[in-house]
Amino acid sequence: MLRIITQQAEAQIELRRIRDRTSQDHVIHKEATVREVLQAIKRQGDKALLHYTEEFDHQTLSIDGLRVSGSELDAAYQQVSKELLDAIQLAAQQIEAFHRQRVPKSWVQFGDDEIVLGKRYTPVDRAGIYVPGGRASYPSTVLMNAIPAKVAKVPQVVMVTPPGSDKTINPAVLVAAQEAGVQEIYRVGGAQAIAALAYGTETIPKVDVITGPGNIYVTLAKKLVYGTVGIDSLAGPSEVLIIADTAANPVYIAADLLAQAEHDPMAASILLTSEAQLAKQVQEEVERQLKDHPRRLLTEKAIAHFGLIVLVDSLDEAAELSNEFAPEHLELEIAEPWDLLEKIRHAGAIFLGHSTPEAVGDYLAGPNHTLPTSGAARYASALGVETFMKHSSLIQYSSTALNKVSSAIQALAEAEGLPSHADSVRLRTQEEL
Template sequence: MLRIINQQTEFKAELQRICDRTNDELVVHKEATVREVLQGVKRQGDKAVLHYTAEFDNQTLNAEELRVTASELDVAYQQISQELLAAIRLAGRQIEAFHRQRVPKSWVHFGDDDVVLGKRYTPVDKAGLYIPGGRGTYPSTVLMNAIPAKVAGVPQVVMVTPPGVGKAIHPAVLVAAQEAGIQEIYRIGGAQAIAALAYGTQTIPKVNLIAGPGNIYVTLAKKLVYGLVGIDSLSVAGEVIIIADETANSQHVAIDLIAQAEKDPMAAAILLTTDENLAKEVQASVARQLVNHPKRLLTEKAIAHYGLIAIVESLAIATTLTNDFAPKHLQLQVEDPWALLPLIRHAGAIFIGHSTPEAVGEYVAGPSHILPTSGTCRYASPLGVETFLKHSSIIQYSHTALTKVVDAIDILAKSEGLSSHSDSVQRRLKPD
C-alpha cells in the first residue's frame, strides 16, 4: 500500500530515508565485494573478468567470446520488427537533434596589447559505455548514452552490457548500438565490466571515461575508479517526485508513480500534493492498477519501501522538499507549472504540465535519460555532450602586455614563496 502522511514533521525524515536508500549497511557490505572485483581484474585482466562473469552472472565465456562478432551485429537487424527499428531510428534522430544544439564551441578573444585568451574543447580519446541488462532490455539507454558521445566526437567508443540466455545480447540493443555508430561491444556486465574499462585487459581497452547507469555494484565500481578515469555521475535506482494540485488527474499520477516503481525494487515514487482528495484517489488508483500488473511483486516492493504520498500545505513547501531531495525526475502536474519552475533548483529532468509523462523523456524527447540519483542532482548534471568533452585554456601575452603585469606577478609570487615564478617573468623583460 502506498502510504499517505500529512504531518509536516515527518516529511523531511521520510524523504531523507528514501534519499539515503543507497547508503545503508548492505551497500557498505557490497562495496567490499566490488573492491575485490576491481583488484582481481586489475591484476589478472581477462581471466578475472571471465571468473566473475561465471560467478555473478552464471555465464561461462572464454576470452574469444567477450567481443560481439560482426555476424551477430548483422543478423540483429533481421531479429527485430520493422516497427521497433523505426522507433529506434525516430528516437535516435530526436536525441541527436537535441544534442547537436548543445555542443560547446571553442572560442578565442583578442584583447588589448595582443593578449589572447580562449577556451578549447576536445573530446576524450576513448569512452566506455555501460548498458544495463538483468531485469530488462534497454535499447533506449544505448541511444541516450552513445549519441552524445558520438556528437561530441569521441574517436573510440566501446560498449559493455551483460549477456542474457545463451550468452546472447538482445538484438534491439545491438541494433540501437549500430544506429548510434558503435561497433565495438563486449558481453560483460557488473563491477567486472567497469574494472575492465578502467584498467584495461588483454581484450578490452582501457578508456578515459565511463558513462551509463547500472545496479548498485556498477555504481559502486564507478565511484571507486573515479580519478583513474572520469565518470558521468552516480546513478542507481530511479526516482520521481510528482508535485500535483487539484487540477491533476489521479489516474495519470498513479500510473506515473507505478511507471517509476516498476523499474527496480529500490526505485522511489513520491507524490507531494496540496489536495487531500487527490492523495486518497491516487492511493486507491495505485492499488487497483497493481492487481494485474506484469511486474506486480517488484513494483509493490518498491512502493512499500520507497513509495510515499505527502499532503503539504502549499506548493511552495512542496518545492522546498523537492530541492532538499534533489530528485532524478520531477513532474509538475499543477495548474501553472511555469510559475513553479523558478522555485526548483535541484532536479535531473523536469517534466512540465499534465501531458508530459516521464516516458516522453525516457524515449523520444531528446535530452538523455541518464541522470544523477540519490541527491546527487545537487551538484551533478544529466549525461550530455559535455560529459565527453574537456576544455583547455588558451593564453598568449605579448611583450607589452607582460610588462604591464610584471609587478603584480612579482608581488604575488613572492608572497607565496615562489621566487622562480617571478624570475620567469623578469628575465623575459630584461634586455639580453
Template sequence: MVTPALRIELLHDLTAAGERLEAIAERTGGSQSSEAAQRVDAIIEQVRTQGDAALLELTERFDGVRPDPLRVPPAELKAAWGRCPADLQAALQLAHRRILDFHQRQRPADLSVTGVHGERLGRRWRPVERAGLYVPGGRASYPSTVLMNAVPAKVAGVERLVMVTPPGSDGRVNDTVLAAAHLAGVDELYRVGGAQAIAALAYGTESIPRVDVVTGPGNLYVTLAKKAVYGRVAIDSLAGPSEVLVIADASANAEHVAADLLAQAEHDPLAAAILLTTSEALAAAVPAALEAQLQGHPRAAITRQALEDWGLIVVCPSLEDAALLSDRFAPEHLELQVERPEPLAERIHHAGAIFLGAWTPEAVGDYLAGPNHTLPTSGTARFAGALSVETFLRHTSLIQFNRQALEATGGAVLALAESEGLHSHAESVRLRLG
C-alpha cells in the first residue's frame, strides 16, 4: 500500500495564521476534556476511599497488569544500573552532571533586611519534605524525565523522593528508567500511572505516602488529575501535548528544520510542529524533507497524524512578523534558525525555552543541555516557566519589630485597621503602645 503524501497546512495570511495558532494552542479543550474530567474525579475518589486495592484494580483495568507489590525493590534500581550498557551509563552520567550543575546555580538566597527603625524583615527558603515525581510510560520510556524532575528536588533538599510510573505490558518498569532513578537518588518507586497515581500521591495509600508537591508531565488524565488535586498538594504545572515552533530565514537548512519538527511530532498525535519563515523557498522545501524523513520512520503513523492535524507552515513578510506570531502562540520550545538569533531572542517575550542558532536542536534541551525540559505548554508560557529548584521550595516571611519600630508605624496601622472596621487589629497595636 502506498502512503499518501504528507498534507501539512501552508499559510501566507498572517490573520489566518494567528487564528490557526490559537486553535492549535487550544487543541485539548472541549467536550473530550469535560468527559475525561468526570472519569478522573471518579478515579480519584476510588483511590481516596480504597487505597492500594483501587490502585491494583485500576492498573489492571487500564494497563492490563496487576502490579502486586506496587513498590519496586530498591535493589532492583541498583541492578538495573548495573545492567545498563557502558555507553548509556556514560550518557546518563553526563546528562546528570550538566543538569545538576545548572540547577545548583538556581538556589535562591535567604533575604534579611533591617528597617530604618530597627525592625528586621526577611524571607527564608526551605524544601518541602516529600515530593512526588510522575514519569510517563506508555508509548515510550523517559529516563530524561526522571533526571529533570529528581535533580532539582535533590538540589532543593527534599528529604523523600517518591516516583510513580506506569508498568509495561510485562508488569515491569523500563530498565533505563530504573537506572536513571538510581543515579538521581529516587528514594521510592511505584509501578502505577495515570490519574490513579496522582491521586495516590495527593491522598496517600497503605503503600504510597502522601506528598507535598507533585511534578512531571503526563497524558490528559494525568493533567486533569493534577488539576483536581491542586490545593491538597502543590503541582508544577498543567502540561499539555508537546510543541515546537521554529522561526527560520533563508539561511536555514530544510533537512534540519524538518528533523526538528519531526522530533516533536513523534511524541504524540496531539503534538504541534510549526514553522514560521521569511523564505518561500524554505517553506516549499520543508514538506518534501519531512516526507523523505518519514520513510521508514519507526513512529511514522503517530508523527504523520500530528503533522497533518497540528502542523503548520507560515510564510511571514519579516522576522518581526514571525516574532509577533510566536508570542501569540507562546510556544513550549522555540527554535531560532536565523542568521542572527540573539537580537531576535531579545524580541521574544513568551516562550518556555529558546534554542538559538543552527547548531542548537531542541533535542539537546530535552536530554542534557542543563536547563529543565519540563516546560509550559498550550500558551501558558505567557505566565509560567520551567520546572526549577524553586518548585520544591517554600518561602516564609520573617518579621521582627521592636518598640521603636512599632511606635513609629503604629499610627498608620491604627488608621488602616479602623478604615477596614477591624477593631481588634487596631486594639492589638493600641494596647502595646499604651
C-alpha cells in the first residue's frame, strides 16, 4: 500500500531517506571484489575476462565467441517484429534529431594586439557503452547511449552486454545497436566488462569514455576506473517525483508511479499533492493496477519501501520539497506547469502537463533518458553529445600583446614563488625592449 504522509517534518525525513537510499556503507566490501576483478583484467586480459564471466555469470565463453558475429547481427533483424523495428527506428530518429541540436562547436575570437582565444571541440577516439542484459532487454538504453556518441562523431564505438543463458544477445538490442551505428559488440557484462573497456584486453579495445547503467558491481567498477577513463555518471536506481493538482487524473498518475516502481525494487515513486481526495484515489488506483501486474512482487516491494504520497499545502511547498529531493524525473501534472517551472531548481528531466508521461521521454521524445539519480540532479545533467567530446583552449599572443601583460604576469609569478614562470615572459619581452 502506497503510504500517505500529511506532516511536513515526517515528509522531509522520509524524502531524505528515499533520496539517500543507495548511500549504504555495505558497498565497501563489494568494492574489494571489484578491485580484484579490475586488477586481474589489467594483468591477464581476456583470460581473466573469461574466468570471471564463468565465475559470476556462469557462462563458458571462448575468446573467439566474445564478439557478436556479422551473421548474428544480420539475423537479429529477422527476429524482431515489423512493429518493433518501426518503433526503434522512430525513436532513433527523434533521439538523433534532438541531440544534433546545439552540438558544441569550435570557435575563435580575435582581440586587440593580435590576441587569439578560442575553444576547439573534438570527439574522443573511442567510446564504450555498457548495456545491461541477461534476462532483460533494453534497446532504449542502446539508443540513448550510442546515438550521442554517433552525433559526436566518435570514430570507434564499442558495446558490451552480458548474454542470455544460451549465450545470445537479445535481437532488439542488436537491432538498436545497428540502427545507432554500432557494429562492434562483445557479449560480456559486469565489473569485468568495465575493466576490459578501461584497460583493454587482447580482444576488447581500451576506450576513453565508458557510459551506460548497470548493477552495483558495474557502478563500483565505473567509479574505480574513473580517472583512467571518463564516465557518464554513477547511476543508481530510477525515481520519479510527480507534483499534481486538482486537474490531475489519478489513473494516469498511478500508472506513472508504477512505471517507475516496475524497474527495480529500489526504484522510488513519489507523489506530492495538495488534494487529499486525489491522494486517496491514487492510493486505491495503484492497488488496482498492481493486482494483475506481471511484475507484481518486485513492483510492490518498490512501492512499499520507496513509494510515498505527501500531502502539501501548496504547489510552492511541493516545488521546495522537490528541490530538496532533486529527482531524476519530475512530472508536473498540474494546470499551469510552465508557471511552476520557475520554482524548480534541480531535476534531471521535467515532464509538463497531463499528456506527457515519463515513458514518452524514456523512449522517444528525443532528450536523453540517462539522467542523474539519488539527488545528483543537484549538480549533474543528462548524458549528451558533450559526454563524448572535450575541448582544448586555444591561446595565441603576439609579442606586442605579451609586452603589455609582462609585468602583471611577473608580479603574479613572483607572488606564487615560481621564478621560471616569470622568466618565460621576461626573457621573451626583454629582447623586445
